[in-house]
Amino acid sequence: MKKAWQGSIVAIVTPFKMNGSIDYTAFDHLIDFHLENETDGIVVCGTTGEAATLSKEEYTTLIKHTVEKVNKRVPVIAGSGTNSTSEAIKNSCLAESLGVDAILVVSPYYNKPTRKGLKDYFSQIANAVTVPIILYNVPGRTSGNIPADLTIELAKEFENIVGIKEASGNLEQVACVLRDKPADFMVFSGDDALAFQAVCMGASGVISVIANLVPKEFHDLMHAASIGDLEKSKEIYFKYLKLIQLCFIESNPIPVKTGLALMGKLQEKFRSPMCEMMDDNRKQLVAEMTRLGIV
Template sequence: MNWQGSIVAIVTPFNKDGSVDYEALYNLIEFQIENQSDGIVVCGTTGEAATLSKDEYREVIKFVIAKVNKRIPVIVGTGSNSTATAVENSKMAESFGADAALVVSPYYNKPTRKGLKDYFTQIANAVSIPVIMYNVPGRTASNIPADLIVELANENENIVGIKEASGNLEQMACILRDRPVGFMVFSGDDAMAFPAVCLGADGVISVIANLFPKEFHDLMEAALTGNLIKARELHLKYLNIIQLCFIESNPIPVKTGLSLMGKVKEEFRSPICRMEDQNRGKLLVELQKLLVQTSTYMSRIEEL
């Protein structure tokens, strides 16, 4: 296994009545594949998985895996603050044909190092598909130490990677220095994807790729192949929209951006809510500027 590049953490579109908009979800999948995203994460943070019912979670996973049909990898978000639930979710994802499980560290309960190790080990032992750990202290309130990440990778054959979203390049560098051969490291922050790949990371699990899949694929491809001038140019070009996509809690801005592009309805699950008007205006201005420069999206400009 050698997954690299830009893997999109896809949104879950909703209808006005609150139900999942499967037509829009299908169109988003095709949009991502046509524009060369290197993989799809479904039911992650950006997919508002925490607000889906158990039945909805199951059906969205099944739908995405079926529609992608092995054209690119599908990675399912299966983590939980309960080890038993994370195990159940991971087994379910495996049974539906997922290519890997993305397992966030337990949120809210702030486990100790021993608890973190037990959590990831139990999940890895319960399934045969690859497991990618997900470290995002800003949401979970606890950090997975670099040496524990490496320890888990060495002790569990199917723990094959980490989505590292600590915002700490030194921690990422330590993982990259000490990781076993074949262990994948993905930036969990779009703004740090370029410097992370320069350090040796394998790519990014991206929010901004929902809006600009081809451009973020090209950025990662350029960085991974050593074309740092092109990669830096793309990084700086899209840095402002990346920052605006986190001006409010993810996925509020990116989903708003998709609605402005006519790809989803501007619908969220409470407590996620619509974007503040002032921030929405800033996002619209930057989208218009970038879309004018991007031939892929010229057909959408006059409608914005």
């Protein structure tokens, strides 16, 4: 049951056609782009993939398509959490049945559950599936934090809870999880700007937004940091730090999808309430991508 994944796992975007439907041709090209550039895994139907706007039919088809297209070349992880425990269980069971390698389960948003409620939510999901589970802590989206001690408690209690995507923006919390976790429990940074630091402390890698734009570079950054090559990892990190910051100048995935459109990899189409990037911010993104030679 325990896995040992590491490196740069992309939280892949979902391309849309101008009529609003999923653009599977563009999506296949993105998967090829990642496999050619050594991305270490793919998260489908996550925050960056605008999962909250997908219908159940789209959710099912997109996961199935991803599993078949990737064909075991790298792990495929499907987002399955939501703010209803029963719906999260249904999503998780569905994703498992479609052949994913793991599920990424975000803590419940909007409801603001107590610690007891969080424990119950993750416990019920863990008891409902056998597929490996990666917890997802992103307080900026959910308005609630998964405490470090609860992460450790869940990791020790459930064999199929194998890791966490830590996007609290709090390196001290990441450090506490790394200090107290079981030896084979994986910690992935959910913040691109803190991924280098997290891996230097012992994290397994990153579940990344910016890897959509620079997959090889972020793979190389994670590898260099993991083997203690600080000179190379610092060089890559500082080179792309401004691009990382610009990818969050507006709500994710607006900037990163804009960047991919500039690269000619998809149409600049979002699902409402996501919308096109503001002009001033777009100009900054274009300038930085041009400086880096990406466009």
